[in-house]
Amino acid sequence: MTECTFPEGFLWGSATASYQVEGAYAEDGKGENMWDRFTHANKKRLNGINGDIASDHYHRYQEDVKLMAEMGHNSYRFSISWNRILPEGTGRVNKKGIDFYNNLIRELRDYNIEPNVTLYHWDLPQSLQDIGGWENRDTVDAFLEYVKVCFREFGDRVKLWVTINEPTYFIYSGYLRGNYPPEAKDFRRAAKVLHHVMLANASAVKLYRETGMDGKIGIVHSFEPVYVLEETEDNLQAAEIADEIFNYTILDPALKGKYPEKIITLLQSNMDTSFIKYGDLKIMRENPVDFLGINYYTRNIVQAYSGNETELVANNSGERKKGASSKIRVKNLFEVIENPNGVYTRWDMEIFPDGLYEGLLRLKERYGDIPMYVTENGVGLVEEIVDGIIDDQERIDYLEQHILAMKKAIDVGVDLRGYYPWSTMDLYSWINGYKKRYGFIFVDYENNYRRIPKQSYYWYKKVAQSNGKYLLNK
Numbered sequence: 367m368t369e370c371t372f373p374e375g376f377l378w379g380s381a382t383a384s385y386q387v388e389g390a391y392a393e394d395g396k397g398e399n400m401w402d403r404f405t406h407a408n409k410k411r412l413n414g415i416n417g418d419i420a421s422d423h424y425h426r427y428q429e430d431v432k433l434m435a436e437m438g439h440n441s442y443r444f445s446i447s448w449n450r451i452l453p454e455g456t457g458r459v460n461k462k463g464i465d466f467y468n469n470l471i472r473e474l475r476d477y478n479i480e481p482n483v484t485l486y487h488w489d490l491p492q493s494l495q496d497i498g499g500w501e502n503r504d505t506v507d508a509f510l511e512y513v514k515v516c517f518r519e520f521g522d523r524v525k526l527w528v529t530i531n532e533p534t535y536f537i538y539s540g541y542l543r544g545n546y547p548p549e550a551k552d553f554r555r556a557a558k559v560l561h562h563v564m565l566a567n568a569s570a571v572k573l574y575r576e577t578g579m580d581g582k583i584g585i586v587h588s589f590e591p592v593y594v595l596e597e598t599e600d601n602l603q604a605a606e607i608a609d610e611i612f613n614y615t616i617l618d619p620a621l622k623g624k625y626p627e628k629i630i631t632l633l634q635s636n637m638d639t640s641f642i643k644y645g646d647l648k649i650m651r652e653n654p655v656d657f658l659g660i661n662y663y664t665r666n667i668v669q670a671y672s673g674n675e676t677e678l679v680a681n682n683s684g685e686r687k688k689g690a691s692s693k694i695r696v697k698n699l700f701e702v703i704e705n706p707n708g709v710y711t712r713w714d715m716e717i718f719p720d721g722l723y724e725g726l727l728r729l730k731e732r733y734g735d736i737p738m739y740v741t742e743n744g745v746g747l748v749e750e751i752v753d754g755i756i757d758d759q760e761r762i763d764y765l766e767q768h769i770l771a772m773k774k775a776i777d778v779g780v781d782l783r784g785y786y787p788w789s790t791m792d793l794y795s796w797i798n799g800y801k802k803r804y805g806f807i808f809v810d811y812e813n814n815y816r817r818i819p820k821q822s823y824y825w826y827k828k829v830a831q832s833n834g835k836y837l838l839n840k
């Protein structure tokens with residue numbers, strides 16, 4: 367057995383996002399965001415489920431931070447709700463919103479927990495969505511106005527910033543698959559949004575550097591490395607374009623300041639690309655991110671397109687093979703298939719830790735020695751309290767395999783600096799609601815949101831406090 371210690375100063379944390387944990391959706395001057403609007407307008411479809419209260423973290427942040435500290439955390443990844451800071455999206459600053467994050471940051475720092483702060487985790491102000499959201503280039507300016515306030519108010523104590531969480535995933539879900547707001551299915555709109563989001567990312571990096579602050583700023587990507595089962599020429603070609611769409615359309619502009627050639631050709635032959643203005647790529651080229659945040663849940667196995675229309679379907683039922691099942695087929699390009707020998711979750715996610723190891727190596731090969739953090743990784747489970755205990759051995763097994771995959775990558779030279787499993791506590795899982803639980807800490811929604819550490823909480827504490835050595839004795 368190899369010794370399992372991680373580099374000195376390695377960050378052991380966990381992650382959440384504002385809309386998914388805070389609740390207090392209309393409190394202390396917070397404005398309405400697009401998820402407030404979407405969940406309230408879709409009561410029937412979402413079974414009345416929304417993030418109005420979520421994990422009630424807004425009121426319980428002190429208790430939550432204490433639990434993190436006791437779990438051995440030396441870092442915590444969370445996001446700021448744009449609407450708490452600027453209730454109308456631009457203009458007026460809401461002091462109570464600033465106070466909330468100042469209190470949270472103070473609490474974290476009192477326990478020596480390094481805040482890792484995401485500026486945008488999908489909760490766009492509704493006022494901006496009303497004028498076209500990310501399709502409207504003015505949203506880039508609005509974003510910069512908001513991040514400027516964040517840098518000014520929190521920048522002296524926050525040294526790790528993330529511009530945007532998972533552009534691929536929220537654009538895919540909101541503009542292609544159509545199951546997230548604004549529920550569009552239009553690749554031309556998606557392409558425009560993508561460019562504006564990547565421009566917002568580079569412009570925020572530029573702004574941060576101009577402040578002269580001494581922290582680091584990165585982007586978080588939903589990394590799904592692409593594989594084939596059979597290495598035929600057709601499959602490999604399909605995999606190449608799929609990899610560019612899923613991964614490099616985000617990572618190349620963030621790190622190299624350009625879009626992959628094939629993607630540009632694909633866009634130019636299908637649409638007017640004049641929304642890519644003169645100077646945009648220069649901003650991207652001159653402002654690469656300092657680090658990559660990698661969210662790794664699964665890989666994608668791809669094969670050559672075999673016919674029929676594009677089909678993009680999510681399994682939000684959590685009932686594998688019964689009812690809705692996930693499907694990705696992109697007409698004329700590729701289709702995603704399952705591994706006949708794979709282990710899958712109830713939500714159709716293949717559990718494949720090797721993909722994290724190999725994926726990190728692929729990134730090192732493509733981008734050199736870029737510092738990386740695994741900013742999300744985890745498994746959704748349906749859980750209950752039995753005799754006062756939440757036995758989530760499945761989560762422990764999942765995380766352990768992924769930690770060992772990270773260690774393997776570090777051993778061959780990947781500059782990996784931290785690990786943030788998703789999620790700190792149970793939270794609102796977008797349109798999967800609350801039954802899909804990810805937390806180290808159980809939230810008892812039926813009983814005044816009380817917190818109960820799961821078995822994985824005690825396990826992670828040992829891993830974090832020993833800087834990974836605990837896994838050696840397993």
Ligand code: BG6
Binds near residue numbers: 796
């Ligand atoms: C990531 C997001 O895509 O996956 C999180 O950054 C999200 O916000 C997580 O909750 C898990 O996805 P889901 O749909 O199971 O909640």
